[in-house]
Amino acid sequence: MTTSTASPQQETVRAILDHHERLGRTMADHVLTIARAADQLAAPHERRDRLVAFCAEEVVPHAEAEEKTLYRAAEDLPDARLLLRAMLREHTVLKERLAELEAARTPGETIAAASALSALFASHLHKENELLLPALVDAGVDLGALLAGMHEILGADAESPRDGADGHHCTCGGHDDPGTPGAKAELDDGELDVRVLAPAQRHEQIFAAYRALDHGGAFILVNDHDPKPLYYQFAAEHPGDFTWDYLETGPEVWRVRIGRPWA
Numbered sequence: 001m002t003t004s005t006a007s008p009q010q011e012t013v014r015a016i017l018d019h020h021e022r023l024g025r026t027m028a029d030h031v032l033t034i035a036r037a038a039d040q041l042a043a044p045h046e047r048r049d050r051l052v053a054f055c056a057e058e059v060v061p062h063a064e065a066e067e068k069t070l071y072r073a074a075e076d077l078p079d080a081r082l083l084l085r086a087m088l089r090e091h092t093v094l095k096e097r098l099a100e101l102e103a104a105r106t107p108g109e110t111i112a113a114a115s116a117l118s119a120l121f122a123s124h125l126h127k128e129n130e131l132l133l134p135a136l137v138d139a140g141v142d143l144g145a146l147l148a149g150m151h152e153i154l155g156a157d158a159e160s161p162r163d164g165a166d167g168h169h170c171t172c173g174g175h176d177d178p179g180t181p182g183a184k185a186e187l188d189d190g191e192l193d194v195r196v197l198a199p200a201q202r203h204e205q206i207f208a209a210y211r212a213l214d215h216g217g218a219f220i221l222v223n224d225h226d227p228k229p230l231y232y233q234f235a236a237e238h239p240g241d242f243t244w245d246y247l248e249t250g251p252e253v254w255r256v257r258i259g260r261p262w263a
Contacts, residue, residue, distance in 0.1 A: 013143065023062065031111075070133075090123075097116050100117075185202075185205045194222065215260050215261065
């Protein structure tokens with residue numbers, strides 16, 4: 001059981017900030033892997049396509065959801081109007097930079113477009129964190145009510161503060177699964193099957209397997225749900241120092257090849 005003394009407003013702000021950090025770190029990790037691929041004289045197109053897909057699936061829906069909620073609420077704040085106008089323009093420019101990245105053909109064009117996109121996004125998130133959110137909070141906007149169910153802004157695993165203070169905060173999913181009592185997950189022929197473990201034990205085993213890898217090594221994670229939140233954790237803790245390739249994507253079994261690239 002988790003006990004929190006934070007107010008619902010503070011919990012909502014924390015969820016937004018956490019999701020912003022995840023988005024920013026993930027984009028930065030993609031850019032780093034693109035640059036490293038080019039440094040190793042490998043075509044960075046596959047990495048570029050992953051960044052484009054991430055932006056199309058995560059960043060653009062996030063921006064569009066903000067325009068319908070946070071930005072619309074800020075329209076009523078006289079002191080935030082110029083900021084709001086600038087941030088709306090940045091959403092347009094973000095989509096333009098994304099189109100340039102998708103159209104990039106040479107390694108140099110790809111690195112330049114990806115770096116420009118990431119720098120703009122980082123600056124944009126900083127404005128939202130340090131200027132827009134405080135303005136909305138100071139104006140008394142109820143962010144929890146405004147963003148109820150908005151996973152594009154709060155993150156796919158964030159809970160509404162109205163669900164109570166004893167909710168789970170793990171990002172694994174499957175919190176009610178007790179696992180198999182006494183079970184252990186060990187590498188078997190290059191596979192790490194964590195389905196027998198309780199969710200709280202899974203990340204510990206997965207990161208232990210990763211830390212045991214030599215550079216150039218890999219293992220296959222076998223899970224009972226999409227481990228995308230785990231990808232975000234890898235991106236935050238090991239930026240540019242891991243590979244992540246889906247081999248099977250459900251509906252009952254997910255297999256992901258997790259590797260440690262050559263230094």
